[in-house]
Amino acid sequence: MSVKQHIKEYKRELVLEAAAKLFYEKGFQKTTIDDIGAALGVTKPFIYTYFENKYAILEQLFDQSYGDLYVDLTQVLNDKKGSAKDRLQRFVALYVAKNIEYQKFSAIMLEEEKSLSSKKIGDIRRKQRDFDARLARLIEEGASNGEFHVSDPMIASLAISGMVRWTHRWYSPQGRLSVADLTRTMSDLALNLVGCVRA
Amino acid sequence: MSVKQHIKEYKRELVLEAAAKLFYEKGFQKTTIDDIGAALGVTKPFIYTYFENKYAILEQLFDQSYGDLYVDLTQVLNDKKGSAKDRLQRFVALYVAKNIEYQKFSAIMLEEEKSLSSKKIGDIRRKQRDFDARLARLIEEGASNGEFHVSDPMIASLAISGMVRWTHRWYSPQGRLSVADLTRTMSDLALNLVGCVRA
DNA sequence: GATCCAATATACTGGGTAGTATATTTATTT
DNA sequence: AAATAAATATACTACCCAGTATATTGGATC
Numbered sequence: 443m444s445v446k447q448h449i450k451e452y453k454r455e456l457v458l459e460a461a462a463k464l465f466y467e468k469g470f471q472k473t474t475i476d477d478i479g480a481a482l483g484v485t486k487p488f489i490y491t492y493f494e495n496k497y498a499i500l501e502q503l504f505d506q507s508y509g510d511l512y513v514d515l516t517q518v519l520n521d522k523k524g525s526a527k528d529r530l531q532r533f534v535a536l537y538v539a540k541n542i543e544y545q546k547f548s549a550i551m552l553e554e555e556k557s558l559s560s561k562k563i564g565d566i567r568r569k570q571r572d573f574d575a576r577l578a579r580l581i582e583e584g585a586s587n588g589e590f591h592v593s594d595p596m597i598a599s600l601a602i603s604g605m606v607r608w609t610h611r612w613y614s615p616q617g618r619l620s621v622a623d624l625t626r627t628m629s630d631l632a633l634n635l636v637g638c639v640r641a
Numbered sequence: 642m643s644v645k646q647h648i649k650e651y652k653r654e655l656v657l658e659a660a661a662k663l664f665y666e667k668g669f670q671k672t673t674i675d676d677i678g679a680a681l682g683v684t685k686p687f688i689y690t691y692f693e694n695k696y697a698i699l700e701q702l703f704d705q706s707y708g709d710l711y712v713d714l715t716q717v718l719n720d721k722k723g724s725a726k727d728r729l730q731r732f733v734a735l736y737v738a739k740n741i742e743y744q745k746f747s748a749i750m751l752e753e754e755k756s757l758s759s760k761k762i763g764d765i766r767r768k769q770r771d772f773d774a775r776l777a778r779l780i781e782e783g784a785s786n787g788e789f790h791v792s793d794p795m796i797a798s799l800a801i802s803g804m805v806r807w808t809h810r811w812y813s814p815q816g817r818l819s820v821a822d823l824t825r826t827m828s829d830l831a832l833n834l835v836g837c838v839r840a
Numbered sequence: 841g842a843t844c845c846a847a848t849a850t851a852c853t854g855g856g857t858a859g860t861a862t863a864t865t866t867a868t869t870t
Numbered sequence: 871a872a873a874t875a876a877a878t879a880t881a882c883t884a885c886c887c888a889g890t891a892t893a894t895t896g897g898a899t900c
Contacts, residue, residue: 469755471670474887485849486889496888553752556668574811592833597818597826604807605800605834612773612799619796627796634791635804635834673857684879685859695858 454492456482458506461499466546470500470557500557504566507547511540512573519576526584527638533580534629537606542621548610574599581636591637602632653691655681657705660698665745669699669756699756703765706746710739711772718775725783726837732779733828736805741820747809773798780835790836801831 460481464473475496479485493499518533541548555563578599584590592598606628613624659680663672674695678684692698717732740747754762777798783789791797805827812823 469670471668472755475889476887487850488848490889491847553755556671556752593829594826597823598830600807600811601804601827601830604805604810605803608799608803608806611803624796627793628800630792631797631800631834634836635830637833674859675857686880687878689859690877 450492457489457492458499458503462503462546462550465500465503465550465554470550470554497557497559500554501559501562503547504551504558504562507544507551508566508569510544510547511551512569515540516573516576519573519580526580526587526589527633529580530584530636530638531629531633533577534602534606534632535625538609538625538628539621541606541609542613542615542624545610545613548607552607552610574603577602584636584638589638591639592635598636601635605631605635649691656688656691657698657702661702661745661749664699664702664749664753669749669753696756696758699753700758700761702746703750703757703761706743706750707765707768709743709746710750711768714739715772715775718772718779725779725786725788726832728779729783729835729837730828730832732776733801733805733831734824737808737824737827738820740805740808741812741814741823744809744812747806751806751809773802776801783835783837788837790838791834797835800834804830804834 457478461473461478464477464481468477475486475489478499479489482488489499493502515533515537518529518536521529523529524532551566555566558566574596578596581590581592581595581598585592585595609624609628613619615621619627656677660672660677663676663680667676674685674688677698678688681687688698692701714732714736717728717735720728722728723731750765754765757765773795777795780789780791780794780797784791784794808823808827812818814820818826
């Protein structure tokens with residue numbers, strides 16, 4: 443890739459970053475293209491050279507966030523090495539860490555789903571369901587080999603997703619807990635939740 | 642109250658109901674006053690006789706939803722009768738049931754918070770924190786008398802809130818589970834989560 | 841340093857929507 | 871049933887903002 447292309451790519455990233463910050467703070471609908479421009483000391487046509495329209499910015503943000511948040515996680519879920527307990531623990535720890543690291547994006551994905559096209563909403567929900575189903579399978583595995591004691595692995599999966607995804611709403615890096623504290627505590631709670639026999 | 646006043650009150654309710662449905666389906670910003678009117682077979686000035694502006698509708702919806710969802714729950718939390726286990730079980734069951742019963746409102750409260758004034762956001766968050774703290778106290782009580790085994794009651798409280806509040810996103814009354822099934826399963830999971838010694 | 845091209849700004853348009861002033865219908869009172 | 875009052879519709883205004891056509895600037899090439 444040429445230097446010029448790199449620079450173009452970089453500017454595009456800057457737009458995305460500024461947009462994410464504003465979408466997080468004020469919401470997608472209340473954020474104007476002028477706002478995004480102002481945040482970068484730039485005007486509207488600048489934005490429109492990198493994105494076809496306002497909606498395209500949001501869509502790219504979702505795609506990127508989904509990648510950042512879920513690709514590694516799915517890998518952990520698919521990895522068949524180790525006990526179900528170890529895998530669940532690792533999974534939840536990573537899930538929490540990612541949710542905190544990408545806090546802004548987690549929030550946007552949660553709160554701005556309705557701003558997407560119905561096609562995109564469908565895509566996202568389908569991926570989400572698939573993801574939840576994989577987690578359920580891991581829990582089921584642990585249940586069938588006696589590591590976990592849980593009556594409904596799917597509900598347990600959704601409960602864990604809920605408790606993890608909620609963290610972005612209350613966790614503050616300035617608070618009494620480090621991210622490491624949080625990931626440890628949350629993965630312990632998840633193991634409790636699935637009735638894991640503890641050491 | 643006179644018949645006239647009753648009717649006025651009732652019409653106001655109808656506006657709120659139609660608005661809630663639309664806010665749930667399309668979001669607050671994308672819903673126009675004309676949309677709400679059309680849903681009721683009525684025009685804009687009708688709406689404006691009952692609400693000062695669009696924002697007032699949302700605000701009232703939040704106030705009402707908060708009441709419907711949290712007043713009873715706070716009572717259960719404050720009730721000191723019975724073991725911590727029993728109280729937590731009852732609490733979670735009711736919390737889940739309410740979240741399902743008021744699904745639309747739960748969703749709106751979660752997704753449209755940014756559409757509120759910052760004053761109102763502050764109010765809501767304060768109440769929410771208070772609520773979470775009360776739940777944490779119940780968990781702490783159970784931990785100190787040996788019913789529960791949990792290292793950080795506040796985090797456990799937030800985890801439970803998260804797993805419950807997420808239900809509105811995936812539970813469908815048309816699915817394989819009745820509300821009763823769900824409340825039972827979820828309250829069991831919550832007891833697991835706090836490390837409750839089981840029978 | 842003149843020419844050209846790309847990047848970005850200025851200035852504009854059009855559509856949509858919140859809110860309102862005025863007209864009309866419907867109900868109430870006498 | 872005429873007069874009055876209340877409820878609601880029609881028709882309008884004003885503003886905001888996404889998106890664009892045109893102008894300008896600044897850097898690359900000769």
